[in-house]
């Protein structure tokens with residue numbers, strides 16, 4: 001990127017966040033409405049999809065320009081942007097890099113503008129950490145794929161227009177080799193979404209029942225039966241998305257997006273309000289959390305293995321929530337809501353457990369680090385070369 005372009009992009013980004021965005025968002029209420037208005041404004045300002053080709057609705061710039069946007073937008077992005085986390089942060093980069101031309105032309109622009117919201121149809125009742133055991137199947141019928149099966153824990157499925165889907169296309173191949181990645185249009189007959197209620201009281205995720213849903217033949221990401229490689233590519237984006245790199249919400253904004261640990265300043269304020277700021281044990285916890293936040297800032301600046309980022313975020317999230325629990329609610333999560341503060345801290349206490357699971361559990365992150373970063377021997381696997389259809393049903 002040349003110096004002139006850099007200056008003009010810098011000006012555009014600063015004008016957008018300093019003037020345009022406050023103007024367009026002023027007076028807009030409701031999480032979904034604010035999310036849509038923010039994303040459309042970003043797109044209209046020519047700042048969505050910085051490193052996507054112009055013919056797909058992007059800006060056609062390089063990764064230096066993208067890095068500049070990331071740097072200048074840090075801390076200024078509205079928390080409602082989390083609604084687009086799966087589309088913008090995970091699915092669209094993989095579709096851009098590996099999708100067919102027909103697919104890209106059909107979905108990328110709407111995704112970048114926030115007209116479509118995306119969800120991720122990976123996990124199944126019998127396939128979570130062992131994702132390659134998934135049994136939702138897709139078969140080609142003329143110009144369409146027909147898909148049937150059940151997915152679970154699907155965040156945002158109840159308000160999504162598109163889904164990134166993993167389905168089995170060759171049951172005769174070993175389990176990792178007979179999977180294909182698709183984009184599935186969610187608003188069609190044959191898809192039933194049932195929200196699951198979490199202990200926070202919210203319904204962030206859903207069960208999705210798929211009964212002969214249809215996908216255009218070309219809406220394949222990567223090659224047919226090469227879906228495992230695509231799944232791994234997407235998971236790398238996901239772990240960045242759910243790791244320290246995702247923590248770019250505006251400071252002081254109390255976001256219920258499930259991804260951001262309680263800011264240390266809020267814990268200091270809570271300790272002060274509860275008259276505990278002089279308590280040596282509380283001070284020790286605050287110092288530990290402050291150090292953790294600084295380490296996360298450092299990791300974010302340096303770039304790090306996504307699994308390390310995710311593990312740090314989880315650790316920070318749980319540590320902060322535990323301290324809030326100690327300070328606020330002697331009975332732990334069995335609180336009585338007295339104020340907005342109580343409701344927010346209660347949410348964090350109950351929600352932080354899920355941070356260890358979504359995007360791959362802590363144990364799986366450690367396995368990944370051991371095998372891929374440290375080069376330790378791989379976990380033993382008895383079923384790697386066995387055709388999927390010959391696996392015992394308990395192993396599927």
Ligand SMILES: Cc1cc2nc3c(=O)[nH]c(=O)nc-3n(C[C@H](O)[C@H](O)[C@H](O)COP(=O)(O)OP(=O)(O)OC[C@H]3O[C@@H](n4cnc5c(N)ncnc54)[C@H](O)[C@@H]3O)c2cc1C
Nearest residue numbers: 120121122123128129153154155354357358359360361363
């Ligand atoms: C908030 C949230 C949002 C989510 N959103 C989505 C979504 O949008 N789309 C989607 O597809 N999924 C989603 N998930 C599901 C998530 O990806 C799975 O919960 C996760 O992969 C774990 O799978 P599982 O729940 O089946 O647990 P299991 O895989 O059954 O694991 C149970 C326990 O065994 C441990 N374990 C399993 N295998 C190993 C191993 N090899 N070595 C060591 N320990 C092991 C695990 O760490 C865990 O403690 C979401 C989950 C949460 C909590």
